[in-house]
Amino acid sequence: MDKVSEKWMACYRQVREKTDFRPKVAIVLGSGLGDYASQIQVEQELPYGQIEGFPVSTVPGHDGKFLFGYLDGIPVVCMKGRVHYYEGYDVTDVVLPVRVMKLLGAGILLLTNAAGGVNPSFQAGDLMLIKDHVSLFVPNPLIGPNPESLGVRFPDMSAVYDGKLQDKIRQAATEQGIDLKEGVYTQLTGPSFETPAEIRLLRQLGSDAVGMSTVVEAIAANHMGMRVCGISCISNLAAGMTKRPLSHEEVQLAADLAAPRFTRLVTESVKKFV
Numbered sequence: 001m002d003k004v005s006e007k008w009m010a011c012y013r014q015v016r017e018k019t020d021f022r023p024k025v026a027i028v029l030g031s032g033l034g035d036y037a038s039q040i041q042v043e044q045e046l047p048y049g050q051i052e053g054f055p056v057s058t059v060p061g062h063d064g065k066f067l068f069g070y071l072d073g074i075p076v077v078c079m080k081g082r083v084h085y086y087e088g089y090d091v092t093d094v095v096l097p098v099r100v101m102k103l104l105g106a107g108i109l110l111l112t113n114a115a116g117g118v119n120p121s122f123q124a125g126d127l128m129l130i131k132d133h134v135s136l137f138v139p140n141p142l143i144g145p146n147p148e149s150l151g152v153r154f155p156d157m158s159a160v161y162d163g164k165l166q167d168k169i170r171q172a173a174t175e176q177g178i179d180l181k182e183g184v185y186t187q188l189t190g191p192s193f194e195t196p197a198e199i200r201l202l203r204q205l206g207s208d209a210v211g212m213s214t215v216v217e218a219i220a221a222n223h224m225g226m227r228v229c230g231i232s233c234i235s236n237l238a239a240g241m242t243k244r245p246l247s248h249e250e251v252q253l254a255a256d257l258a259a260p261r262f263t264r265l266v267t268e269s270v271k272k273f274v
């Protein structure tokens with residue numbers, strides 16, 4: 001087995017030693033969903049730091065642990081905190097947690113994040129269903145030996161975000177009276193925010209939102225045959241779209257303000273997934 005596969009198998013085995021929980025749905029909680037634990041009946045928590053070799057976040061507000069529990073009877077695993085490529089981790093480490101959650105049993109992955117709005121019709125606080133992504137600016141997480149037991153060398157990416165799951169999220173939004181935007185998410189490496197010229201370029205490329213996560217995780221999950229979906233919280237309009245400079249604090253504050261709606265949408269969507 002190659003070194004990357006050995007690493008995630010070793011992490012998986014350590015998690016398995018600590019829990020026999022078998023999640024159906026995996027949820028990656030982005031900014032603003034930090035208090036999501038209150039939505040689930042938590043059976044067990046596992047701080048990432050207790051898993052040797054597991055990537056641990058260095059960003060304030062991104063402290064990390066797995067939460068295993070039930071959402072309306074559905075077994076879920078939530079990632080409270082994720083690592084980002086800009087922290088210096090290899091991209092294969094960035095997607096390692098998603099690999100582990102699949103090995104634990106999760107067949108569905110819901111990715112969430114805070115993102116900058118690139119589409120001029122968006123406002124801070126909007127929620128956006130991710131319909132597709134642009135991954136061209138970050139390294140592909142599948143570079144390296146291909147773990148044939150998990151997926152093929154050249155995986156199709158023509159429908160990364162599962163159409164049926166998208167419909168369920170739309171339905172949940174309608175039922176909850178939540179205005180849901182839709183669009184294409186582009187991942188950049190960060191950690192610097194973009195320049196206004198870069199945002200104009202992204203708009204020309206067809207991006208509606210920009211952020212520093214999610215896409216590499218979606219690629220790895222799709223490669224492993226997971227059904228993937230994603231929701232962005234538009235925490236700010238991207239660089240150059242307002243007169244104000246961007247800051248991490250603004251992103252966090254806006255994400256926190258949108259949290260009650262975001263939480264409701266995630267919960268009501270997941271209830272429809274299984």
Ligand code: HPA
Pocket residue numbers: 114115116117193194210211212235236237238239246251
């Ligand atoms: N750019 C990149 N990542 C982000 C932004 C942004 O404007 N907002 C939240 N994450």
